[in-house]
Amino acid sequence: MKDALKRVVPERLRPGIRAAFTRLRSFGWQRYCLICDSRLKGFLTHGEPPETDFRCPVCHSKPPHRLAAYYFNDHPEIYREGGTFVHIAPESGLGPYLAQLARGRGMHYRSGDIKGVGDSHLDLLALPFADGSIHMLYACHVLNSLQEDRAAMREVRRVLHPDGVAVLQVPAFCTANDTIETQGHDERMRVFADDGIYRCYTNADYEQRLQASGFIVECVRATSLPDAQVRKAALKQEVLHACRAGLR
Numbered sequence: 475m476k477d478a479l480k481r482v483v484p485e486r487l488r489p490g491i492r493a494a495f496t497r498l499r500s501f502g503w504q505r506y507c508l509i510c511d512s513r514l515k516g517f518l519t520h521g522e523p524p525e526t527d528f529r530c531p532v533c534h535s536k537p538p539h540r541l542a543a544y545y546f547n548d549h550p551e552i553y554r555e556g557g558t559f560v561h562i563a564p565e566s567g568l569g570p571y572l573a574q575l576a577r578g579r580g581m582h583y584r585s586g587d588i589k590g591v592g593d594s595h596l597d598l599l600a601l602p603f604a605d606g607s608i609h610m611l612y613a614c615h616v617l618n619s620l621q622e623d624r625a626a627m628r629e630v631r632r633v634l635h636p637d638g639v640a641v642l643q644v645p646a647f648c649t650a651n652d653t654i655e656t657q658g659h660d661e662r663m664r665v666f667a668d669d670g671i672y673r674c675y676t677n678a679d680y681e682q683r684l685q686a687s688g689f690i691v692e693c694v695r696a697t698s699l700p701d702a703q704v705r706k707a708a709l710k711q712e713v714l715h716a717c718r719a720g721l722r
């Protein structure tokens with residue numbers, strides 16, 4: 475059956491058809507994903523150790539992405555017509571959603587990372603933008619994957635327009651007294667079982683690092699949203715940090 479479909483359906487149409495089938499199969503009233511506008515019976519279990527009620531079966535979004543989607547959707551005042559929205563390491567579901575939001579408000583949307591995802595090569599340690607030229611920037615779980623996170627924060631501060639907002643999201647749930655910092659592959663595998671994760675911040679330390687880089691920081695918790703929204707989007711303990719340019 476699968477092979478027969480492959481023969482008759484052009485390749486470019488297959489992702490859309492696959493998503494439509496998945497949306498139908500996953501339909502329910504218990505959960506809602508704003509990013510792909512899907513009503514779902516539940517989110518999928520994801521990761522190791524497994525986290526239940528986590529990943530959208532249609533657009534593959536995870537709780538941090540869904541909190542960010544609500545933030546960008548609910549704050550029209552942060553968009554600037556003619557300005558640039560930079561999305562670092564764009565996610566497959568959230569990328570098109572944010573591109574549509576930004577372009578709908580007259581902004582230029584640029585996305586990219588150092589691995590070839592998105593439309594440009596964008597290195598958070600050396601962004602190809604002039605000082606103060608970017609009105610909006612979003613990076614999810616990038617700073618915790620960089621050894622030089624403070625240098626990246628300063629680079630974002632450099633390019634951010636005086637009226638701009640950078641949403642820099644990391645897992646900031648560490649309940650130890652201090653941020654758990656690792657050096658080298660072996661330690662990362664031992665502590666996080668993931669070579670791509672360099673640290674787990676405490677919320678206080680993360681805010682302090684951002685402030686030391688020149689930002690005024692607003693911490694937005696999922697719990698500030700209406701209860702029904704938090705439950706339906708399965709946002710759990712999500713948090714994001716909206717950073718504005720402070721005095722240099």
Ligand SMILES: [Zn+2]
Binds near residue numbers: 508532
């Ligand atoms: Zn979704």
